[in-house]
Amino acid sequence: MGIRKSSAGRAQIEHVSPGAAIAGGEIQIRGRGLASTPQPLVKMGSVAARVLVGSDSYVVVRVPDGVSARELSVCNGEKQDASWPCQIGIQIADSLHPVGNPAVDLQGDVFATFSGSRGQKTPVAVFRIDRDGMMTPFVSDLMNATGLAFDREGILHVSSRYDGTVYRAAADGSLSVYVEGMGIATGIAFDLQGNLFVGDRSGTVFKISPDRQIYVFATLEPSMAAYHLAVGPDGYLYVAGPTTSSFEAVHRVSPAGEAEVFYRGLGRPQGLAFDAEGRLYVAASLAGRKGIVRIGPDRTAELFLSGPQIVGLAFTPSRSMIVATTSILYRVDVGIEGKPLP
Secondary structure (H helix, E strand, O other): OOOOOOOOOOOEEEEEEOOEEOOOOEEEEEEEOOOOOOOOEEEEOOEEOEEEEEOOOEEEEEOOOOOOOOEEEEEOOOOOOEEEEOEEOEEEEOOOEOOOOOEEOOOOOEEEEEOOOOOOOOOOOEEEEOOOOOEEEEEOOOOOEEEEEEOOOOOEEEEEOOOOEEEEEOOOOOEEEEEOOOOOEEEEEEOOOOOEEEEEOOOEEEEEOOOOOEEEEEEOOOOOOOOEEEEOOOOOEEEEOOOOOOOEEEEEEOOOOOEEEEEEEEEOOOOEEEEOOOOEEEEEEEOOEEEEEEEOOOOOEEEEEEOOOEEEEEEOOOOOEEEEEOOOEEEEOOOOOEOOOO
């Protein structure tokens, strides 16, 4: 990125990392003349952010709650602030309990779970949030809703880690069994051929053909929480599953079922999604910084978005990113096209 020039004595911002965040996320600002007063004043829009580290060339701030902004600014006491583009997420829903990715349909409606603790019967299992931000119950009669995925016909499928079943949800939210006996069924994903992949967190990834034949597709190390799945543009299945390691990997599995490490070096990787350019986004931490990590096809990684307790993400048709924490959904206007639905 280039340097934002300003007059002598005024703050200059040279780099901001990452360029997107949600409430509670930490943003690093590098530049010159950032703290000629005892502490710089950093604003997200019109709201002041908490400064965690403040020096003349390096500032770290935490994004406050309730802020919505497309840029940040730094004032060191001079009359003119230095500013930089920065996308701050807007809260669109709360009082949820996602344990993986939300799902977005072709109309831009967002679906998210209230999963509950194991064996907990919740009044609503899946909510729908429309484009106007109205949240309504969608699926009620389901225990421990876990993974969400749309098939190529636009039908939502929901896994239950309680009974090992994957259900189909009709447009009115009524359920029918699609496949059962999937162990501790967590993440699910469809490929272009209509095959469904189901992650049993005890160590198995199942493949269910369009005629519902069941195969053991791959065997991996068991996860302490869940398998999270996404099918890449290369036709490989990408799998994240937190373990007790602090230096964890995203695996990928070839169409023939051969598993390999795609990228190692993440903390607690969870939800996965691809953009239209083939870049992988992972809810994880990188070098101790929490948020969403972007990994390019060349396997280089960077922190793309900062935020705490993120478990999943999804792209919308309007090129926004939906970010799911353990209880809240945010929309971040990143301007990136997601990989099309199957």
